[in-house]
Each structure stands twice: as C-alpha cells, then as structure tokens.
Amino acid sequence: MITPQLTSVLHRTLWWADHAVLVYFLLLNSFYALLLLLSIPELWKHWRISDDEQLSRLLASDALPPLSILVPAYNEEVTIAASTLSFLTLEYPRFEVILVNDGSRDRTVEVLTREFDLYEVPPAYRRPLATKPIRAVYRSRKHSRLVVIDKENGGKADSLNAGMNAARHPYVVSVDADTLIEPDALMRLARPFLLGTPVAAVGGTLRVANGCVVRMGRVVDPRVDPVWLTGCQVVEYLRAFLFGRLGWNTLGGSLIISGAFGLFKLEYLIAIGGYKTGNVTEDMDLVVRLQRYLYENRIKAELPFIPDPVAWTEVPSDRKVLSRQRERWHRGLIGTMITHRDLLFNRKYGVMGMVAIPYFFFGEMLAPLVELLGYVMTGVGFAIGAIDTRFALLFLACAVGYGTLLSFWAIVLEEVSFRRYHRRTDLLWLLLFGAIEGIGYRQLTVWFRLQAFWKFLSGSEDWGVMTRKGFGTPT
Amino acid sequence: MTALAVLAVIGLVQGAFLVLLMIFLGVRQQVHRIHAISVNATLSGLYEPLGKWLAGAGTVHEFVAALRYLPGHSALGVAGNLARTAIPDGYRTELALALREEPWVRRAIGHAASRQWGRRLEAARCLALAGLPADAAVLEALLNDARPAVAIAAINALPRVADEALVARVLDRLATLPSTVVRYLHGSLREMRSLVEPALVIRLVSGAPPHALARWAELAGVLELPLALERVATLAEHPEPHVREAVAQAIRRVPRKRSADILLEMLHDADPEVRAAAAHGLGDLASGSAIPALMQVVHDESWAVRFRATLALTQLGEPGRTAVRALRSDVDPYVADMATLIAGLGDGALLDMVEG
Structure with a gap:
C-alpha cells in the first residue's frame, strides 16, 4: 500500500530525476548538433580536395612516405590468402605488409607458406617493444613486400607490437585481417602529409561490407544489406564516421581512430610503449595515450580523420555476436576512462581534458545508465500517475525524431559527397533503417552496453568469440 | 508557453526538417542522374x-x-x-x-x-x-x-608558368616546407631542369643555411643535375651531419669515381646516419673497390649501418654476394644474423630493401 508520504517522496524524486535526465539529454544533443555543424565545412573541404586529386601523379612519385601495413591474424586460414593478396595489391608507391600470425590453432601459416612461397629468415631487427616469443620470421619469394611473423598467442595488441618491432618504415597502418581496403585508400589516407600537416595518426572511414558484392578481396558493388540488424549498423557507421569524427576534426582532441583502419607515426607509438596488452579495446586506449604523450611533450601533431579513404568490414549479423562486440567495446571504453580519469576536466590537457574526455565519460560511458534511468523513471511515473501521457509520448517522439534527424543528416552528407551507394533502392533502405533504428535497435545496444558495467566490475578481460560469415556475392 | 507546447514546437520543427531532408535527397538523386547523363553524352x-x-x-x-x-x-x-593521359606535351x-x-x-x-x-x-x-x-x-x-x-x-x-625569378624564390622556400611537399615539388621541378640547375649552382655554397643546403643537395640528386652535383660534392665535410647525409644521398645518383671516393671517406663519419647513407650510396654506385671497406662496416655499432652495408655488398656483383654468404658464419652473431637475412632474400625483396 502506497502511503501519501511515499507518493510525495516518489513525486519529488521523479521530478529531480526527470529534470536531470532532461538536462543531460539537452546537453548531449546540443553537443551532437555542434558536431553536426562542424562536420559540414570539414566534409566540404575533403570532398573539394579529393575531387580531381591527382592520385596517379602521386603514385608515380616518391613524395608520400613509405608505410608498413600491420595485419594481426588469428585462425584466418579460410580468408588469409585472399586478404593478404588484396593488401599486397593496394595502390601506394612504397609499402610493406607485415602479417603477424598470433599463434593460430588452424593452418594459417601453412596456407601462407603455400600461397606465397615463404622461406624463413633470421629475425634481424630491433625489438623496442616486449612481445610474446617469436617462433619464426618468413619472407615471400613471390611478393618481396610481404613479411610474415609467426609468434606465440598474445592477443591482437601483442601482435601489433610484434609487427611494429619489425616495421622498416616511419608510418604504420593497422588493419584487421578481414578488412577490405579500397585500392586507393592508402593514398587518400596519406593526404595530410601532402598538405604539410604534422600528424601523429590519421583515421579513415569504416563501412559495412555485409550485403556488398566482394570479388578477390575487393568490394566491387557497394550495397546496403536489407536485413534489419546489419542495415541499422550501416546507418550507425555512416553517422559515427561522417559527422561524428569529422566534427571532432575541428574541435581537436579526437579519441578514436579505428584499429581496423588507422595510420600512426611509428616513432610516437614506440615512445608510448605500443599497444597495451590486456585492454579489450586497444585502439582507443592507444589514442588516449598518444594524445597524452603529445600534450605532455608539447608536440604539435594532429590526429585528423579523413572521410574518403574507405575500408569495408563485416559487422555482426546476429544478436549474440553483436551483443559480445558492443559489450566488449563499452567495457573497453569504461576501462580507458577509469585508467585515464586524471584527464577528466584537467586543463593541462587542453581540448582533450576539457572536452573530449568529459564527452566520452559522460556522453558515451554513462549514456546507457542514464537512458536506463530515463526508462525506469518513466515506468514509475506512469505507475503512480505522476507523468502526463501526452508529454511522455511527445518527449519520446522528439528523442527518437532527433536521432532520426541525425541519421538522415549523415545520409545527406554521404549523398552529397562521396556517394558510395549508387542505387535508389539503397538510398531507400538507408532512409528506412535511419527511421526505425531509434526504436528497438537502439534499446538493444543500450542493453548490451549495460552488461559491460557488470563484466567490468567482475574484472573480465574476455574478448568473446566473434564469429563471422565471410564475404560473398549476395543473391 | 507550457512545456508541452514547447515540445510540440520542437517536434514540429524536427518533422519539418526530416521532410525537407527527404525532399532534398530525392531531388538530389534526380539532379545527379540528369547531370551524369549529360556529362556522359x-x-x-x-x-x-x-x-x-x-x-x-x-x-x-x-x-x-x-x-x-x-x-x-x-x-x-x-x-x-x-591533358595528363591523352594529350602529348608538345600540344x-x-x-x-x-x-x-x-x-x-x-x-x-x-x-x-x-x-x-x-x-x-x-x-x-x-x-x-x-x-x-x-x-x-x-x-x-x-x-x-x-x-x-x-x-x-x-x-x-x-612548369607552365614559372620563370627564373619564380624558380629562385621557390628554391629559397624549400627549407620551410614539409618533406612530403618538397618531394611533390620535385616532380614539377623535374620538368624545368634548365631553369633549376643554374639557380641551384649559385646556392650550393657552404655558407648557406644548413637546412636549405640539405634540401638543395637532395634536389640536385633527384633531378640528377651534373653541375649542381659537382657543387654538392664539395660539401662532403660540412659541419652539419644532415647536410653530409644529404650529400651522400645525392652523389650516389651519378656514377663517378670521385663520388665513390667521397662515399668511402664518409663511411668513417662520426654520424651513423651519414655512414648508413654512404654505404647505401656505394651499393648504388656498384663500386667493386668498396668491398673491403664495406666488410669492415658490417661490424658497425649501428644497426642501420650494418644493414645498409650488408645490403650494399649484394649490389656489388658476385664478389659482394660471396662476401655476404661468408659473413653468415661470422663470430659476431649480429653480423651473422644480418648476413643470413640479406643472403636469403630473393631479387625482388632485395630491390625493395635497397629502394626502401
């Protein structure tokens, strides 16, 4: 039995909680709006430059710095030959591919040896970063640019560190073994060098490969997967890359460069001790430590995001795998925020301390908790009759509508700039998924991210099994 | 105005924006289609x-x-x-x-x-x-x-526009530009060698600012300008290591006995970067007489010098390759490992290593 006193207390609590959620909602969405506005001139700039960019002239010159592409591989025997060949045939003047077999239990090394005619060489290079023991180093008789390192299992971060030790060139590009890089993406990724910008790292765009036509390790016909779960992720990726990261370009202090496709200055990575093993999202932790290093040593080097170099990745196509991925990403975010909590509102670290870290702490890390609080308070409010139904429904419509607006805006940015999807049906699918993503898919990902808090508190460092279906030609 | 009314206004504005965006996308698609047809025709x-x-x-x-x-x-x-792909220069x-x-x-x-x-x-x-x-x-x-x-x-x-005065001013700015931009510039300057060489010859004097000197020496090497490279060779004992390194990298472009002699001297430079560049240069010049000197340098304390010296030996014909094979059983494990690595590489991998 609810007494009048209890009702009064609940009403007051609800009033405060509702207002807190409302203020949070307003602040966060205002920040999104800011990112959206800031992304427009950035996108226009890159579109204008990339249009008529003389890539063939660049390809023939030695202007661009040589790169080492680092490819960690674990149990990739089915796809490793095709993906390695696709890396070796990228358009870039000078590069090497360092494939690191992370103690695979399948026949990854045997497949590579057979396909690329590998032979063993002594590991005669410096090793500034500690890694798990190296079993052997191979080179290819067929492709002089290929180096294969076979090492004991130590995880992705450990493999990337082993690759960095062997890298001969001043810049490294980290990619996943199953990432499909567009042929000219490396040259586009190197644009900041040509523009004379001192860079510590450069991020490129990741897009969803599910549903696309893939031949010989290349996406030859980009399509939007008409399946709800993957289709929503297509829009999600467009939003995250096309306005989220572009907006951060102007603000400075970007904290995310995807580990699946990012370029880094090797000297700085070695200086910060490479990737941290044991972190489940090693890429974000790396970028935060890199930014920190640059601030502390007063090094003026940027971490820009470039929208037109594109790499395609397979996203989870079933709920279980998506759940593991999102839980792991969020657990990594929590871990990174807790590790670097001294940066929060720390003026010494400029934009990173005053804007980026607070945004990721409150706007990203705590977002699922606040959203859960909102749903619970709404439920309680309805139960005790403290909420006006019309107001609640209108508020929900505005919240979902705002999310849809942001998604549609990302689609518009894509349509007026790089137009990877050519069919009208693809545009319609994008609009449909943009419209329905806010109901169902969003709540699902909130639930997955909430599980990360529990796993983090229980000290889990588990990556979870990420099963993939592989690329193919849709029927 | 009540909170409900405010929300209603926000909702209406959002809805209007959404409709506008959808109309824009539809019109844009149509315009793009018409434009593409007209351009193709x-x-x-x-x-x-x-x-x-x-x-x-x-x-x-x-x-x-x-x-x-x-x-x-x-x-x-x-x-x-x-113009780039189908129209010859003369047109x-x-x-x-x-x-x-x-x-x-x-x-x-x-x-x-x-x-x-x-x-x-x-x-x-x-x-x-x-x-x-x-x-x-x-x-x-x-x-x-x-x-x-x-x-x-x-x-x-x-190349279309520049005259002597502009080329001179471009050369004077080289030192202030990032290295990638400078290398991109090399492509255009290559098409104007006759204007660049006299301007470079005037500038290549030891009293010039070191950073600019290094850039000019690099340019003389990349464009393979014989008169300018003569001047570059006179800078081999410049007090700044990065100038000496640029000299070593430049003079290897023109095979001359004098270049090889200078590079042999530079193998004993105090700076490891200069020694590595000198070893690289001797390999590119395919100077057979450099084998004994390179055989000493493979024991250098610097990894980069050992690497470049061993690689250079493989560029010196069969005697050099034989020397590398012999080094595989050297008592110094660093030397033996490096020799085993280099000796095992195929021709393509060797070429990649040399160029990289």
Missing part, C-alpha cells in the same frame, strides 16, 4: 575533335568548344584528365592558349584572389592547364596560399 562527343586535333585534321578550338558543353567544374576535371601550350580564350577559364583564373579557398583551388587547377608565363605573379600568390590544398595544386602549374 558530352564526354563521348569530346573524343572526335580531340582525335582530329591530335591527328592534324582539326583545330584545338573545336576540342575546346566541345568542352564548353560540360558544366564548368566538370570541364576542368575532364580537360585535366585528358599543351596550344591547348593552354586556346583555353585562355574561353570565358569560363578566364573567370576561374580570375578567382585566384577570391576569399573562398575553393575558388582559389579551382584557379590553381586551371593554371596547371591554361597557365602562361604572364601568370607568374598570380601563381606565386597561390603557391604561398594559407590553404595547403591550394598551394599543392599550384605546384602542378609551375
């Missing part, structure tokens, strides 16, 4: 006048007139593409003169001082196609543009 009509002009059966004006039917921005892109001046009579080209170049950087970028791209020596002042302003993209686009116009 015009493009196919371009090849006939182009072919006639190049075969001497027509005039450049017919080709330029066909370009008019493309939207301004597309015309520039198409003409630039054709470029004729094309430039014809393009300068076109109002859309004059208008684009006239935007070189625009406050909008996109227009300045278009002007720079236009100059790369239709630039004339009289545009030197305009091009210089674009080369110094605060927007790097504009400055980079202007570099492509240098």
Whole structure:
C-alpha cells in the first residue's frame, strides 16, 4: 500500500530525476548538433580536395612516405590468402605488409607458406617493444613486400607490437585481417602529409561490407544489406564516421581512430610503449595515450580523420555476436576512462581534458545508465500517475525524431559527397533503417552496453568469440 | 508557453526538417542522374575533335568548344584528365592558349584572389592547364596560399608558368616546407631542369643555411643535375651531419669515381646516419673497390649501418654476394644474423630493401 508520504517522496524524486535526465539529454544533443555543424565545412573541404586529386601523379612519385601495413591474424586460414593478396595489391608507391600470425590453432601459416612461397629468415631487427616469443620470421619469394611473423598467442595488441618491432618504415597502418581496403585508400589516407600537416595518426572511414558484392578481396558493388540488424549498423557507421569524427576534426582532441583502419607515426607509438596488452579495446586506449604523450611533450601533431579513404568490414549479423562486440567495446571504453580519469576536466590537457574526455565519460560511458534511468523513471511515473501521457509520448517522439534527424543528416552528407551507394533502392533502405533504428535497435545496444558495467566490475578481460560469415556475392 | 507546447514546437520543427531532408535527397538523386547523363553524352562527343586535333585534321578550338558543353567544374576535371593521359606535351601550350580564350577559364583564373579557398583551388587547377608565363605573379600568390590544398595544386602549374625569378624564390622556400611537399615539388621541378640547375649552382655554397643546403643537395640528386652535383660534392665535410647525409644521398645518383671516393671517406663519419647513407650510396654506385671497406662496416655499432652495408655488398656483383654468404658464419652473431637475412632474400625483396 502506497502511503501519501511515499507518493510525495516518489513525486519529488521523479521530478529531480526527470529534470536531470532532461538536462543531460539537452546537453548531449546540443553537443551532437555542434558536431553536426562542424562536420559540414570539414566534409566540404575533403570532398573539394579529393575531387580531381591527382592520385596517379602521386603514385608515380616518391613524395608520400613509405608505410608498413600491420595485419594481426588469428585462425584466418579460410580468408588469409585472399586478404593478404588484396593488401599486397593496394595502390601506394612504397609499402610493406607485415602479417603477424598470433599463434593460430588452424593452418594459417601453412596456407601462407603455400600461397606465397615463404622461406624463413633470421629475425634481424630491433625489438623496442616486449612481445610474446617469436617462433619464426618468413619472407615471400613471390611478393618481396610481404613479411610474415609467426609468434606465440598474445592477443591482437601483442601482435601489433610484434609487427611494429619489425616495421622498416616511419608510418604504420593497422588493419584487421578481414578488412577490405579500397585500392586507393592508402593514398587518400596519406593526404595530410601532402598538405604539410604534422600528424601523429590519421583515421579513415569504416563501412559495412555485409550485403556488398566482394570479388578477390575487393568490394566491387557497394550495397546496403536489407536485413534489419546489419542495415541499422550501416546507418550507425555512416553517422559515427561522417559527422561524428569529422566534427571532432575541428574541435581537436579526437579519441578514436579505428584499429581496423588507422595510420600512426611509428616513432610516437614506440615512445608510448605500443599497444597495451590486456585492454579489450586497444585502439582507443592507444589514442588516449598518444594524445597524452603529445600534450605532455608539447608536440604539435594532429590526429585528423579523413572521410574518403574507405575500408569495408563485416559487422555482426546476429544478436549474440553483436551483443559480445558492443559489450566488449563499452567495457573497453569504461576501462580507458577509469585508467585515464586524471584527464577528466584537467586543463593541462587542453581540448582533450576539457572536452573530449568529459564527452566520452559522460556522453558515451554513462549514456546507457542514464537512458536506463530515463526508462525506469518513466515506468514509475506512469505507475503512480505522476507523468502526463501526452508529454511522455511527445518527449519520446522528439528523442527518437532527433536521432532520426541525425541519421538522415549523415545520409545527406554521404549523398552529397562521396556517394558510395549508387542505387535508389539503397538510398531507400538507408532512409528506412535511419527511421526505425531509434526504436528497438537502439534499446538493444543500450542493453548490451549495460552488461559491460557488470563484466567490468567482475574484472573480465574476455574478448568473446566473434564469429563471422565471410564475404560473398549476395543473391 | 507550457512545456508541452514547447515540445510540440520542437517536434514540429524536427518533422519539418526530416521532410525537407527527404525532399532534398530525392531531388538530389534526380539532379545527379540528369547531370551524369549529360556529362556522359558530352564526354563521348569530346573524343572526335580531340582525335582530329591530335591527328592534324582539326583545330584545338573545336576540342575546346566541345568542352564548353560540360558544366564548368566538370570541364576542368575532364580537360585535366585528358591533358595528363591523352594529350602529348608538345600540344599543351596550344591547348593552354586556346583555353585562355574561353570565358569560363578566364573567370576561374580570375578567382585566384577570391576569399573562398575553393575558388582559389579551382584557379590553381586551371593554371596547371591554361597557365602562361604572364601568370607568374598570380601563381606565386597561390603557391604561398594559407590553404595547403591550394598551394599543392599550384605546384602542378609551375612548369607552365614559372620563370627564373619564380624558380629562385621557390628554391629559397624549400627549407620551410614539409618533406612530403618538397618531394611533390620535385616532380614539377623535374620538368624545368634548365631553369633549376643554374639557380641551384649559385646556392650550393657552404655558407648557406644548413637546412636549405640539405634540401638543395637532395634536389640536385633527384633531378640528377651534373653541375649542381659537382657543387654538392664539395660539401662532403660540412659541419652539419644532415647536410653530409644529404650529400651522400645525392652523389650516389651519378656514377663517378670521385663520388665513390667521397662515399668511402664518409663511411668513417662520426654520424651513423651519414655512414648508413654512404654505404647505401656505394651499393648504388656498384663500386667493386668498396668491398673491403664495406666488410669492415658490417661490424658497425649501428644497426642501420650494418644493414645498409650488408645490403650494399649484394649490389656489388658476385664478389659482394660471396662476401655476404661468408659473413653468415661470422663470430659476431649480429653480423651473422644480418648476413643470413640479406643472403636469403630473393631479387625482388632485395630491390625493395635497397629502394626502401
């Protein structure tokens, strides 16, 4: 039995909680709006430059710095030959591919040896970063640019560190073994060098490969997967890359460069001790430590995001795998925020301390908790009759509508700039998924991210099994 | 106004925006489709006048007139593409003169001082196609543009426009530019070797600023300018290590006994980068007499020097390769490992290593 006193207390609590959620909602969405506005001139700039960019002239010159592409591989025997060949045939003047077999239990090394005619060489290079023991180093008789390192299992971060030790060139590009890089993406990724910008790292765009036509390790016909779960992720990726990261370009202090496709200055990575093993999202932790290093040593080097170099990745196509991925990403975010909590509102670290870290702490890390609080308070409010139904429904419509607006805006940015999807049906699918993503898919990902808090508190460092279906030609 | 009313207004505004975005997307798709059809039709009509002009059966004006039917921005892109891929060098001046009579080209170049950087970028791209020596002042302003993209686009116009004075000023700025931009600039300067060499010869004196000297020495090497390289060779004992390193990298481009002698001396330099560059140079010069000196340097304390020296040995014919094979059983494990690595590489991998 609810007494009048209890009702009064609940009403007051609800009033405060509702207002807190409302203020949070307003602040966060205002920040999104800011990112959206800031992304427009950035996108226009890159579109204008990339249009008529003389890539063939660049390809023939030695202007661009040589790169080492680092490819960690674990149990990739089915796809490793095709993906390695696709890396070796990228358009870039000078590069090497360092494939690191992370103690695979399948026949990854045997497949590579057979396909690329590998032979063993002594590991005669410096090793500034500690890694798990190296079993052997191979080179290819067929492709002089290929180096294969076979090492004991130590995880992705450990493999990337082993690759960095062997890298001969001043810049490294980290990619996943199953990432499909567009042929000219490396040259586009190197644009900041040509523009004379001192860079510590450069991020490129990741897009969803599910549903696309893939031949010989290349996406030859980009399509939007008409399946709800993957289709929503297509829009999600467009939003995250096309306005989220572009907006951060102007603000400075970007904290995310995807580990699946990012370029880094090797000297700085070695200086910060490479990737941290044991972190489940090693890429974000790396970028935060890199930014920190640059601030502390007063090094003026940027971490820009470039929208037109594109790499395609397979996203989870079933709920279980998506759940593991999102839980792991969020657990990594929590871990990174807790590790670097001294940066929060720390003026010494400029934009990173005053804007980026607070945004990721409150706007990203705590977002699922606040959203859960909102749903619970709404439920309680309805139960005790403290909420006006019309107001609640209108508020929900505005919240979902705002999310849809942001998604549609990302689609518009894509349509007026790089137009990877050519069919009208693809545009319609994008609009449909943009419209329905806010109901169902969003709540699902909130639930997955909430599980990360529990796993983090229980000290889990588990990556979870990420099963993939592989690329193919849709029927 | 009540909170409900405020929310209702927000919802209505959002809804209106959503509808507007959808209309925009629909219209944009349609416009894009029509534009693509029109560009494709015009493009196919371009090849006939182009072919006639190049075969001497027509005039450049017919080709330029066909370009008019493309939207301004597309015309520039198409003409630039054709100039790079299908129009021989000897026809470029004729094309430039014809393009300068076109109002859309004059208008684009006239935007070189625009406050909008996109227009300045278009002007720079236009100059790369239709630039004339009289545009030197305009091009210089674009080369110094605060927007790097504009400055980079202007570099492509240098061979069309630059005179001695502008080349001299470009060389004086080399030291202030990032290395990637300098290397990109090399591509344009290569097309103007006769203007660059005298300007470089004057500048290559030991009293010049070290950073600039290193850049000029590098340029002399990349462009393989014999007179300038003579001057570069005189800087082998410059007090600044990065100048000596640039000297070692430059003089290996021209096979001469004097270059090999200088590089042999440089193998004993105090700076490991210079020693590594000297070893690299001796390999490129394929100087057989360098084998004994390189056999000593493979024991260098620096990994980079050991690597370059072992690699250089493989470039010196069979005697050098035999020496590397013998080093595989050297008592120094670092030397033996390096020799085993290099001796095991195939020809392609060796070439990659040498160039990298």
